Amino acid sequence: MKTLNYDCPFTVKIALSIAEFDPVQWNDLIRSGDIPFLEWEWFAALETSGSVCPETGWHPLHLSLWDKDDLLAAAPLYLKNHSDGEFVWDYMWAKAASSLGTPWYPKLTGVVPATPAEGYRFLTADGFPDRDLLNSTLLDAAEALCRNNGIRGLHLLFAEPDWASRPGSLVERGYSAWKHQRYVWENAGFAGFDDYLAGFNKNQRKNIRREYRRHEEQGIGLRIVDRDSGAGQSGYFNAIHELYTITNDKFVPWDARWVNGEFFRLLGSSYSRRVVFSEAYRKGQTGGAEETVALAMMIRKDEKIWGRYWGAYEDLKDLHFAVCYYAPMDYCIREGIRYFDPGAGSPHKVRRGFRSVFDTSYHKFFDPLLEKLFRTNIDEVNSYEEENIGALNDGLPLK
Numbered sequence: 001m002k003t004l005n006y007d008c009p010f011t012v013k014i015a016l017s018i019a020e021f022d023p024v025q026w027n028d029l030i031r032s033g034d035i036p037f038l039e040w041e042w043f044a045a046l047e048t049s050g051s052v053c054p055e056t057g058w059h060p061l062h063l064s065l066w067d068k069d070d071l072l073a074a075a076p077l078y079l080k081n082h083s084d085g086e087f088v089w090d091y092m093w094a095k096a097a098s099s100l101g102t103p104w105y106p107k108l109t110g111v112v113p114a115t116p117a118e119g120y121r122f123l124t125a126d127g128f129p130d131r132d133l134l135n136s137t138l139l140d141a142a143e144a145l146c147r148n149n150g151i152r153g154l155h156l157l158f159a160e161p162d163w164a165s166r167p168g169s170l171v172e173r174g175y176s177a178w179k180h181q182r183y184v185w186e187n188a189g190f191a192g193f194d195d196y197l198a199g200f201n202k203n204q205r206k207n208i209r210r211e212y213r214r215h216e217e218q219g220i221g222l223r224i225v226d227r228d229s230g231a232g233q234s235g236y237f238n239a240i241h242e243l244y245t246i247t248n249d250k251f252v253p254w255d256a257r258w259v260n261g262e263f264f265r266l267l268g269s270s271y272s273r274r275v276v277f278s279e280a281y282r283k284g285q286t287g288g289a290e291e292t293v294a295l296a297m298m299i300r301k302d303e304k305i306w307g308r309y310w311g312a313y314e315d316l317k318d319l320h321f322a323v324c325y326y327a328p329m330d331y332c333i334r335e336g337i338r339y340f341d342p343g344a345g346s347p348h349k350v351r352r353g354f355r356s357v358f359d360t361s362y363h364k365f366f367d368p369l370l371e372k373l374f375r376t377n378i379d380e381v382n383s384y385e386e387e388n389i390g391a392l393n394d395g396l397p398l399k
Contacts, residue, residue: 010065010072010134012141017060018043018076025071031126034160035119036301037112041270043076049262052113057082061108063141065134073134075122075142078113079151081105085258087116087344088157088180088361093374102369108146110156114258116182116344117306118359120156121163136168146366153370157361164362175362176374179382181389183354185340190333193326200353204397208352211318212326215280218316220293222323224331225277226300236277237268240297243311276300278327280312280319296324303338305331325352347392356392358385 015021018040026040036042046052047060059079065072083090086109094104111120122138124131146154156170164170164177171177190196193212197205215222223229225236241264248257267275280294294312298305310324325342332340342349350356365371 008065008137008141010067010137012137013064013066014145015060015062015064018047018062021062021064021071021074026074026123029071029074029123029125032302034121034123035112035117035306036274036299037115037117037306038076038119038121038123039271041267042112042115045263045266045271046113046259049260049266051259051263052078052085057084058113061145063138063145065137065141071125072128073122073124073138075110075138076112076120077142078109078111080107080109085114086111086157087114088155088178090155096373096377097370100369100373102367104152104370106151107153107155108142108151110142110154111158115308116158117341118158118182119160120158121160132166132168135163135166139169139173143364143366152367153363153365155361155363158359159362161360164360170362173364175364176378177382178361178363178378179358179385180361181356181385181392182344182359183342183346183349184357185329185332185342185354187329187332187336187338187340193330193333196329196333196353199398201397201399204351208326211321214318215316215322218319219282220280220316220319221283221290222327223279223281224327225279227273227275234265234268236279236295237264237275239292240264240277240295240309240311243295243313244309245311246313247309247311274299274301276305276328276331278323278331280323294319294323296328298328300337303336305337305340307340307342321352325349325354329353350392350395351397353396353398355396356389358389 021040023040023044030038050056052058057080061077061079063075063077082105083094097104122135124134128134142154145151156175159170197208200208241261245257248255276298278296278298279292281290281292284290293314293316294310296307296310298307305328307324307328310320312319328340331337342354363374365374
């Protein structure tokens with residue numbers, strides 16, 4: 001990798017691993033409203049486990065700005081020659097570029113790997129008087145890194161909306177915006193789960209009740225396991241890896257196995273304060289031990305939770321809906337949590353009350369042909385996605 005060859009009022013460094021940063025310094029850049037996946041421990045679990053590393057096609061090139069020994073800003077970035085594990089499906093663009101005789105890769109990607117959660121941004125020190133200067137300086141450095149090293153494009157995924165529109169940031173710099181559909185559930189101050197169900201039409205209200213209670217007929221119990229009730233125990237993290245593997249094995253060749261067992265083990269030792277499990281368990285016979293039947297792993301920070309991984313040892317009717325949707329919703333209502341992001345995919349979420357919304361990625365190209373390809377077609381692509389979101393929300397079974 002060539003040097004940046006870039007004049008800057010700060011010291012600019014390129015780190016080839018998140019481990020090159022002091023965890024406290026990195027996390028001091030995190031603000032209260034930031035997504036938890038920007039924290040050092042999440043990146044460290046991904047990279048240190050070998051889930052996200054050069055051998056899997058992820059080359060960390062984290063940029064940072066320093067004033068002597070003080071970390072002022074950081075941009076988590078990865079050099080890539082594929083698009084796997086990003087959850088922004090740009091394969092169609094890569095194919096179109098290839099048909100025009102120009103490569104789409106390598107690309108520099110700003111994203112939390114294997115984590116489709118809106119809120120990516122460059123991290124900047126709260127105490128610095130001009131955070132916009134830090135942002136624009138990091139963008140200048142990232143663009144210089146691309147130009148000087150033959151990197152075809154800079155792609156910033158799941159961008160935090162306010163950050164993207166700040167003065168001198170992505171919108172003002174002319175980055176092309178690409179909209180993507182996702183789901184969210186919002187707790188409108190419900191008094192209980194029945195209060196939530198009252199908003200549905202009669203048929204779907206009856207259907208959800210039936211789906212949520214079916215586990216009782218199957219002799220299965222449901223519970224939420226957070227840090228206080230045992231989420232820090234390694235057994236849960238071992239089980240979720242095993243179940244994650246089982247789930248992925250069902251979908252071969254469409255396997256989405258982005259993380260390994262060491263990733264979950266590291267979360268158990270360094271990140272359990274954020275982890276919440278939704279567990280289905282079979283009650284022990286005459287005092288026998290309970291056994292886990294299914295688990296969903298979620299991440300909580302303040303008024304939000306994010307669904308990340310799920311799996312079941314047995315295929316039981318409607319158990320997925322109960323463990324991954326209804327029990328977490330019930331938990332949110334009890335705990336006063338306002339937002340639940342269930343993760344990527346699955347249009348059947350709409351029938352359970354998840355609203356379709358969009359997030360945005362931002363793209364800049366250093367090849368004129370790629371820039372023309374993207375700008376010429378992106379409005380039509382965005383229009384299609386807006387129509388898709390509208391159609392999904394038209395299917396919400398509400399009164």
